[in-house]
Amino acid sequence: MVECRYCEQAFEEESAIREHLYESHERDELSRIDQKRVDQYVEEHGLDEGSREENQIADQSINREQRTVDPPDGTYPADAWELSDVEALSTDEIVAKLANHGIETNETAFRNRVEDCNSATALSEQWEAEYEVDATGYDQDFIWMTAQELWERWTTDVPNKERIYDFVQKGRDLREKGKYAEACDQWLTAWEYILAVIPDDITTIEEADRTLPTFLSLEAFIRSLDSDLATVAEDDPAYHEHRLKFCREVCEQFPDADDEFLLDFHHFIADSLAELDRTADSRAEFKALIEEYPEDPWAYKKLADSYWLDDSDDLTIEEIERTAELYQAALKADTPLEGASIVADRLDEVENRLADTGASDERES
Secondary structure: OEEOOOOOOEEOOHHHHHHHHHHHOOHHHOOHHHHHHHHHHHHHHOOOOOOOOOOHHHHHHHHHHHOOOOOOOOOOOOOOOOHHHHHHOOHHHHHHHHHHOOOOOOHHHHHHHHOOOOOHHHHHHHHHHHOOOOOOOOHHHHHHHHHHHHHHHHOOOOOOHHHHHHHHHHHHHHHHOOOHHHHHHHHHHHHHHHHHHOOOOOOOHHHHHHHOOOOOOHHHHHHHHHHHHHHHHOOOOHHHHHHHHHHHHHHHHOOOOOHHHHHHHHHHHHHHHHHOOOHHHHHHHHHHHHHHOOOOHHHHHHHHHHHHHHHHHHOOHHHHHHHHHHHHHHHHOOOOOOOHHHHHHHHHHHHHHHHHHHHHHHHHO
16 A cells, blocks of 8 residues: 555555646645656656646755745654755764665765766766665655755855755845845855856756756846845945846856847946946947947937936037937937936937037137
8 A cells, every 4th residue: 555645545556646646736745756756657648747847956946945844734744854854964874874775975976976967956866877776755855855965065165056046045035134235145146056057058048947946037036136236236336346247147148148138238237337437338338239239229328328417517529419419319219218308308408518519619719
């Protein structure tokens, strides 16, 4: 007899428990061994899982997230392994328990293995494929949890996909407490890990998303982090530097992202440069945007503002004329410009300055 640990039904055949798990329980309720049972049932019956998670990295992340929350009745099954249980073991105890399950490892062997691996779950699957692993039920959870814990102890300098969740969640917790700068620090570390585990040949966000744990929507994460960095930078200018570096890395990592996304992040780069008083660099960025995206009104408007609002008293005739041309281009662009009336008013000011300067020149001559 095989018992279902989620509803206490019993089944005589393994095939029956697989079907029951597939039909009666949400996948994110399941332990890793039961997720494998569902996978086997799907494969045996040629089913399309559709919305069911097929990525084992995502499965582990879901398990990790679930295990940070107490179950409704406050108790876990007596034989269930929790991450805290594994963390409480000494390294010697972990190694000995792995040996009892047929897996032989030590620090040197582990470090050699992670050189070509960016996921603790993938490493545990290597063990299962290479050794005759004697682990059933919740002990299969112990295997991947152990891979995660030993990674933390022996190769903490090597990023893995599972740690991304930790940094993202810590950031969320800090943000809820109003500690926005500290939250950004955690998310920037998560970003470093994301860059480290994404394959080098990936150039779009969609491709990268498919290689990462599915708890994370990469574009939403990137945009949210940029927004929070900009907010924190209003009080702490050092975060303009952090935002600048982050946005440049985003553009460099994903050069084939869609135009709207890249346009936004090149604007963020130019804005950060302006906030850092690197005016020449900011103007160069806006000029590059105008060349690449000639129908974007904002690059014209912001470049004109950099002259008119910052240096209007010191502008040469040529610079005033150029400022007028930029405001005119912003108003004529096919893409609608929010605040067009403000731009029109500034254009009037610039043209009045030109008229006054011309009249002054005539009087002097």
